[in-house]
Amino acid sequence: MEKVVLILDADDTLWENNIFYEEATDAFAERMTREGFDPQRARGTLARVEHERVPIYGYAPQEFARSMALAYRQLCRESGRVPQPDVEAEVEAIGNRVIEYPIILLDGVAETVAALSRHCRLFLLTKGDPEIQRGKVERSGLAPYFEAVHIVPEKGPDVLQGLLVSHNLAPQRTWMIGNSPRSDINPALAVGIGAIHIPYHRPWSFEEVPIADPERVVTLHRFSDLLKLFPPPEDTP
Ligand SMILES: [Mg+2]
Missing domain, CATH: 1.10.150.240 (Putative phosphatase; domain 2)
Structure with missing residues (x-):
């Protein structure tokens, strides 16, 4: 499969x-x-x-x-x-002071990303300065779990569409996971892939726009709940 x-x-x-x-x-x-x-x-x-x-x-x-x-x-x-x-x-x-902050992984991220990487294809998509973002990915220790890391100036439907094409991803099996309605959720809805919203505890007002179609969005309050949505094959009844 x-x-x-x-x-x-x-x-x-x-x-x-x-x-x-x-x-x-x-x-x-x-x-x-x-x-x-x-x-x-x-x-x-x-x-x-x-x-x-x-x-x-x-x-x-x-x-x-x-x-x-x-x-x-x-x-x-x-x-x-x-x-x-x-x-x-x-x-x-x-x-x-924000140029090189320490990487503090959010709760459950390290174990969950490692576990998901065994049965899912993982991509990382982040926006910002390429050198700064690359440094954070390296310091996070998570880079080996991702098939590819994409750093872009701004995230939008065009960027997601480009990823679907360049990695030959089927929209019906692809999900975008992120904290930002503006940069993660609405672009995912626009290109017709799954959208999983994991709200951040101290959001930046700039990212907090209304979600275009809330009915199509899965909201999780714990990162580790991704493993309930996408369990390893042996756990599937
Ligand atoms: Mg974010």
């Missing part, structure tokens, strides 16, 4: 990611408070700058740091103040 194909997202599905961005955002808000800015306004300004810049500059962590520096400038501009180069450098350093 043909194997089931699972395409897995990485950040916030296999390992912690957004918590490091949240920590840096907290540090930014705290630093801005010391400059006399309202912390909520600082957070709001950063979120707006990020949402404007991501579609143009992508998801590289260096761009997150740049967005922080630009948010500081904007806060200054709005209050008629002159941005201070030393503060700007400090802010950019806070943002740069």
Whole structure:
């Protein structure tokens, strides 16, 4: 029998990611408070700058740091103040903390990925800076379980369609698994493959769009439940 194909997202599905961005955002808000800015306004300004810049500059962590520096400038501009180069450098350093964070695998990921790899074809699909994402995959120790790792600037139906064609995958046996409605679930629904949503405990607002067709989505709250959906052949009655 043909194997089931699972395409897995990485950040916030296999390992912690957004918590490091949240920590840096907290540090930014705290630093801005010391400059006399309202912390909520600082957070709001950063979120707006990020949402404007991501579609143009992508998801590289260096761009997150740049967005922080630009948010500081904007806060200054709005209050008629002159941005201070030393503060700007400090802010950019806070943002740069997310460049090489430690890989903390989410609960059950290591065992489940290893077990699934014995009877499923596994692919990893992640978006972002190629070098940064490649480093995270390497440090995760999970690379050997994947038939291929794809790092793309942005995930959409076209990318999934490309994978189906290039690896000759049958849509009816292929599932996309991820935390993001915007980047994982809706693209999967658009190309007609299975969609498994595993929500992340601290989601990034940018990824949280409405799910196009919730009836077609399987939601799991534990990564290890994938083994119940896709049990090893000997467990199948
Ligand atoms: Mg993700």
